[in-house]
Amino acid sequence: MRKPLPAWVDISIMPLINIAAAFVVAGIIIALIGENPFTALAVMIKGAFVYKGALGYTLYYTTNFIFTGLAVAVAFHAMLFNIGGEGQAMIGGLGIGFIVLSLDPILPPLLVILLAIPVAAIFGAIWGVIPGWLQARRGSHIVITTIMFNFIASSIMVWLLAGMLMAPGQMSPETRHFADGVSLMQIHHIGNALGWPMARSPLNLSFVIALIAAVAVWVLIWRTRLGYIIRATGHSEKAVIYAGHDPARIIMIVMAISGGLAGLMALNEILGVQERVILNFTSGYGFTGIAVALMGRNHPFGIVLASLLFGALYQGGAELDFEFQTITREMVLMIQGLIILFSGALALMFVPAAERIYGKLASADRSSDTRKGEQNG
Secondary structure, X not given: OOOOOOHHXXXXXXXXXXXXXXXXXXXXHHHHOOOOHHHHHHHHHHHHXXXXXXXXXXXXXXXXXXXXXXXXXXXXXXXOOOOOHHHHHHHHHHHHHHHXXXXXXXXXXXXXXXXXXXXXXXXXXXXXXXXXXXXXXXXOOHHHHHHHHHHHHHHHHHHHXXXXXXXXXXXXXXXXOOOOOOOOOEHHHXXXXXXXXXXXXXXXXXXXXXXXXXXXHHHHHHHOHHHHHHHXXXXXXXXXXXXXXXXXXXXXXXXXXXXXXXXXXXXXXXHHHHOOOEOOOOOOHHHHHHHHHHHOOOOHHHHHHHHHHHHHHHHHHHHHHHHXXXXXXXXXXXXXXXXXXXXXXOOOOOHHHHHHHHHHHHXXXXXXXXXHHHHHO
């Protein structure tokens, strides 16, 4: 007897089963090339969490995935598949560059930072709302337009960074460095100042902003009227129209929020680490955010956990490449691909079996409660 799984099982237990399956397959492949999969797993875990500074690097990567995963999830609740996180993050970084390069000679660093944070979200939102408008008002498919806008954003970045924004006296396509102090404080500096010794890492305050964003998305989607309308739009546009709302307007609002979240990813890279705008700072994080959202079941809590996993894979995978000659960076990408495969395309493969097991357990509990009731009666 199959019984639908409760939400907490679907959000927490099923992704773990999918991840375990991916690691089993990856372990078999590693064994076939002559390496011990358990040793490789231990090296990956140590590289991601144990070695000096490793946790900081893992959380640094995690920050990027939280922003892009949340961006995909918000859109998906309205049944919109936002593939444009990469381009929206690029434009968010461009917004940071515009505001900082214009104001850092005349305003205090703290004020410039406080202005740059919302500007990153606004620029990303603008780049997200345009495809939203094209779908809502012109009937263009959101998947096609967001993919196209990634290429447009990339071209704009090349044009500006190799042209009018390129720092004088150099050939690299990047802006000048921001003024001293115009950067998000790194966590190890804060910890050392408070007397907590921490190893150096690129982890910065954008991680805190990402966690705040995750809480804000949870509140928005499940605790506000707008969030209810967003979810209703995803389930039935006709019902939303009957309730007196305009689905086209909701689509544009959702895409603006989604693009804004993706734009905030630039805080970690541009304000937190690079302290200048460079080409390709997004490094595919926007696309990986799709897998993060799928693995996290489009729930902020699940997205944070999935982001941590991918952050550990990025950091621990680098250690694997360093420790083993036979396990290259391509092998690490293979492991990531397996996790995406089992969490995305094969996400429902184990659900029927889990539903049967859950149904049997529920039936057994009901039978036990019935017998106890009869005995007490």
